[in-house]
Amino acid sequence: MASAAMAETACKPAPGDTSNRLTAAERSEGWVLLWDGKDLSQWRGLNSDQFPQSGWTSCDGTLTIHEKGGEEGRAGGDIITRKRYSDFELKVDFRITPGANSGIKIFAQSDLSPIDKYTGKPVKVGSGIGMEFQVLDDALHPDAKLGRDGNRTIGSFYDVIPAPKDKLVNPTGEWNSARIVAQGDTVTFWLNGKQTVSFVRGSEAFREAVKQSKFSAISGFGEWRDGHILLQDHGNTVSFRNIKLRELPAQ
Known part of the structure; x- marks a missing residue:
């Protein structure tokens, strides 16, 4: 498979493609592109200072x-933003293939070991720890039939x-x-313009839900001050585009 770096020179968007761009209004509102369709410098591997040389293509x-x-975690591994974020609004377009699984994680922590999806016990190879918008x-x-009450389906807080x-x-x-909007302790997910999940980090309801999840053994799960954006x-x-973010005032 061609590496991401090789693919950058071999591939070009279709004529007239307007994805991975910001409008003047978006710029004035503080939006930035985390990926412009070519430049991967804002991303790195979960466990590396470099972007993966296989598995991912641009x-x-x-x-x-x-x-x-x-x-x-065995194709190219998760990728994370080099920068950490605390209060922000994030937008990402994604396209899945039949039977596919992925995720968009916020407040990802690169120093925590991945865990088994069934037992929650640490494993050597897997996905980074963060709060996941399920794809x-x-x-x-x-996976859609696992978990509790459909909490592993698309648009869920995984x-x-x-x-x-x-x-x-x-x-x-x-x-x-x-x-995804994260401001203060409140986090809200939308899928195709319709709200799917809203929660308050650190609240009694939040901690009870985490207690019943596979993340129960991770101290302070989801209550970190800041973290990386992660693509799983x-x-x-699974493909991504129009990855854009604006930082919001702290609350």
């Missing part, structure tokens, strides 16, 4: 993690709080849009 205006038999093919991936069953999901192969390698082909 091509045709999409940033894609490629298939590795569904093995978590999943609910119809075909078995394994903690479920998205509603009437969420708006575009078909596999089409682009979906995630929006779950061993399936």
Whole structure:
């Protein structure tokens, strides 16, 4: 498979493609691109100072993690922003393939060991720890039936709080849009413009939900002051674009 660096020179967006750009209004509102369709300098591997040399490609205006038999963290590994964020609004478009699993994590912590998806015990290879906006093919991936009350389905706060069953999901192969706002202790997820989850970090309800999740053994899970934005390698082909963020006033 071509490396991301090689793909940058070999691939170009289709003529007329307006993705991975900011409007004048967005710039005035403080938005920045975390990826402009070419430049990967704002990202690195979860356990490396460099961007992965395999597994991920930057091509045709999409940033894609490629298939590795569904093995978590074994294609190119998760990627994280070099910068850490605390109060922000994040927007990401994503496109899944049939049966795919991935995630967009916030407040990711690069110094914590990954954990087993069934037991919550530390493992050597896996995904970084953070609060995850679940990206999943609910119809075909078995994870949709695990967890509690659908809290591993698309748009959920993975394994903690479920998205509603009437969420708006575009078909596999089409682009979906995630929006995440974290300001103070309040975090809200949207999927295709419709709110799916809202919670207050550190609240009694939040801590009870975490206690019932696979993250229960991680001290202070989700209550970190800041962290990285993370795009997950779950061993399936998933593409991302229009990755943009604006920092918000602290509350």
